[in-house]
Amino acid sequence: MKTLSKIYVALVFIFLYAPIAVLIVFSFNDSTSTVVMSGFSLRWYKILLADGTTLKAVYNTLILAVCSSVISTVLGTAASIGIEKYKKSIFRSSVMAATNVPMMNPEIVTGVSMMLLFVFIGRALRIESVLGFATILIAHITFSLPYVILTVLPKLRQTDKNLAEAAQDLGCKPVSAFFKVVLPAIMPGIVTGMIMAFTLSLDDFIITYFTSGPGFQTLPIVIFSMTKKRVKPDMYALSALIFLSILILLILYNIAQVKSEEKIKKKRG
Numbered sequence: 001m002k003t004l005s006k007i008y009v010a011l012v013f014i015f016l017y018a019p020i021a022v023l024i025v026f027s028f029n030d031s032t033s034t035v036v037m038s039g040f041s042l043r044w045y046k047i048l049l050a051d052g053t054t055l056k057a058v059y060n061t062l063i064l065a066v067c068s069s070v071i072s073t074v075l076g077t078a079a080s081i082g083i084e085k086y087k088k089s090i091f092r093s094s095v096m097a098a099t100n101v102p103m104m105n106p107e108i109v110t111g112v113s114m115m116l117l118f119v120f121i122g123r124a125l126r127i128e129s130v131l132g133f134a135t136i137l138i139a140h141i142t143f144s145l146p147y148v149i150l151t152v153l154p155k156l157r158q159t160d161k162n163l164a165e166a167a168q169d170l171g172c173k174p175v176s177a178f179f180k181v182v183l184p185a186i187m188p189g190i191v192t193g194m195i196m197a198f199t200l201s202l203d204d205f206i207i208t209y210f211t212s213g214p215g216f217q218t219l220p221i222v223i224f225s226m227t228k229k230r231v232k233p234d235m236y237a238l239s240a241l242i243f244l245s246i247l248i249l250l251i252l253y254n255i256a257q258v259k260s261e262e263k264i265k266k267k268r269g
Helices: 002-026 043-050 052-085 089-104 107-124 133-158 162-169 174-203 206-211 219-227 233-268
Strands: none
Touching: 002 233, 043 052, 043 233, 052 089, 052 133, 052 174, 052 219, 052 233, 089 133, 107 133, 107 206, 133 174, 133 206, 162 174, 174 233, 206 219, 219 233
């Protein structure tokens, strides 16, 4: 039984990571072939760094992901604190149900509905080209907020509610007590929510496609336009760099989380 479970886990990992491994290997291919490895070369990485359109799309994607993750984290943390403060279970459950709608709703429905809303507002305000960075940012904040709330709320529930009151009894003001006592306690949930919001914004295509304008294009949209033609290995190189960046980010986050847990154990011990 143990052997079968190990084989099953191995097959799952192979199924998940074999395509990524193939992509990384062929990003170093000397030719344009996606089947035959003709030699090791950094040719496609050099071509990628010289492609202004792709680099502009990468820049737009990173700026959008950073802005949406930061704003959604601030709003989601504030919303989580507000939800946790309410004692009426009916109101709290209603708010949580409304919060879960963007996650349960199909992305194409969310994208089309938000596009129609933005176009309606643009016509009402007589704005010709309303779709752009602002509309994509609002859309990304909208679908990232529930994930931030769902990661911060459990940490708030795990935190001792008497900590803030104890800090106030010792002379701290309510705002100072929150930043010195409550915020450090829920920081792991906040960081997790921010990373999740960042990654969701980074690779979103459907909602971005419907809410973007001609003046602002993200990397998924640029890659989609390239799929109508033959995809060159420079896209493999770009995908390999993105995968490596996300992997390093997750490793650093896990290391920081382990260290923080060790500090908490030492303090308790």
